[in-house]
Amino acid sequence: MIKAKPLKRGSKIAIISPSNGLPAILPDIYELGLQNLEELFGFQVVEYPTARMPSEELYHSPKQRAEDINKAFGDDTIDGIICSIGGYESVRILKYLDLDVILKHPKMIMGFSDATTFLTYLNQEGLVTFYGPAVMAGLAQLKHIDDAYKRHIEDMLIHRQVPYTYTPYTAWSHGYKDWSVMETLGQCTTFYKNEHPMAFLQQGKPGDVKGYLWGGCIEVLEFLKGTSYWPETSFFQDKILFFETSEEKPSPTNVGYMLRNYGIMGVLHQIKGILFGRPKDYSDEENKALHGIIKNILEIEFGVTDIPVMVDVDIGHTDPKWIIPLGCQIRINAIEKSITLEEHPFG
Numbered sequence: 001m002i003k004a005k006p007l008k009r010g011s012k013i014a015i016i017s018p019s020n021g022l023p024a025i026l027p028d029i030y031e032l033g034l035q036n037l038e039e040l041f042g043f044q045v046v047e048y049p050t051a052r053m054p055s056e057e058l059y060h061s062p063k064q065r066a067e068d069i070n071k072a073f074g075d076d077t078i079d080g081i082i083c084s085i086g087g088y089e090s091v092r093i094l095k096y097l098d099l100d101v102i103l104k105h106p107k108m109i110m111g112f113s114d115a116t117t118f119l120t121y122l123n124q125e126g127l128v129t130f131y132g133p134a135v136m137a138g139l140a141q142l143k144h145i146d147d148a149y150k151r152h153i154e155d156m157l158i159h160r161q162v163p164y165t166y167t168p169y170t171a172w173s174h175g176y177k178d179w180s181v182m183e184t185l186g187q188c189t190t191f192y193k194n195e196h197p198m199a200f201l202q203q204g205k206p207g208d209v210k211g212y213l214w215g216g217c218i219e220v221l222e223f224l225k226g227t228s229y230w231p232e233t234s235f236f237q238d239k240i241l242f243f244e245t246s247e248e249k250p251s252p253t254n255v256g257y258m259l260r261n262y263g264i265m266g267v268l269h270q271i272k273g274i275l276f277g278r279p280k281d282y283s284d285e286e287n288k289a290l291h292g293i294i295k296n297i298l299e300i301e302f303g304v305t306d307i308p309v310m311v312d313v314d315i316g317h318t319d320p321k322w323i324i325p326l327g328c329q330i331r332i333n334a335i336e337k338s339i340t341l342e343e344h345p346f347g
Contacts, residue, residue, distance in 0.1 A: 019087020116216030244277025244316025
């Protein structure tokens with residue numbers, strides 16, 4: 001895999017809006033995220049033209065959104081790239097990405113949700129990419145979340161500790177308080193105690209299981225299927241997939257439809273394991289139903305019983321969230337209930 005140089009205090013981070021123009025609509029929460037990047041990690045933020053572009057203009061400018069990514073990679077003074085927020089149609093920018101520039105000038109690029117499109121595509125082309133917090137969703141909330149979140153971001157982006165064992169957060173929240181209310185800006189809604197950290201729906205084979213991370217928002221991945229940006233089935237050999245659901249809250253049944261498709265394509269018999277992120281805004285009953293559907297599809301429909309399957313992992317649209325480096329090897333041990341990053345995501 002192609003890896004970027006590690007970040008450090010003083011690194012320059014390009015801020016882009018590859019999907020949605022929310023920074024122009026809600027500048028206060030956006031600026032709070034920028035402030036946290038500077039104050040908490042010592043990064044220098046560099047806003048690219050799309051960062052605050054109005055939503056309507058941004059929607060009609062997929063090429064310019066891609067050009068911001070191309071220029072950020074091509075600029076040797078830039079060390080990393082972070083998305084302002086997600087969206088719903090970044091798939092339109094893929095044809096404008098300059099792979100030659102991107103792969104010759106590797107950088108840390110991070111986002112989640114709709115960023116799944118280009119994070120998976122660039123990873124398939126050989127680049128380690130990062131599924132993690134965005135400026136407005138995840139980074140703007142740092143001062144209102146347990147310090148373990150900040151330490152995790154530092155461990156993943158700045159420190160060089162490998163192997164690195166992921167530690168589940170002790171509490172989590174489904175979302176954020178109103179971004180237009182200054183008195184609660186950056187605060188999350190109710191926090192819930194993490195009652196079942198490192199929960200396994202099935203353990204698979206005993207001992208260590210190793211594989212290479214790939215995945216993202218399960219609904220966004222559907223945008224790519226049937227296109228030239230979707231990998232061949234052989235690509236999934238030795239992968240550990242991670243899936244998470246968006247704020248649109250697909251029903252457990254609909255998540256099952258999407259998962260079943262991976263079985264029909266032959267993917268489920270290629271992979272080494274699956275990590276399911278905690279579903280945003282699900283009730284306990286809905287989450288229990290989802291677990292039953294996942295288990296039924298894997299075991300009954302496709303006979304996939306020999307891989308570890310974890311649920312309610314700190315990935316995706318709940319907070320705090322883990323940073324997941326696509327293309328890096330992890331080790332899962334169901335007996336120890338552990339997930340360990342086996343290689344450093346930076347070069």
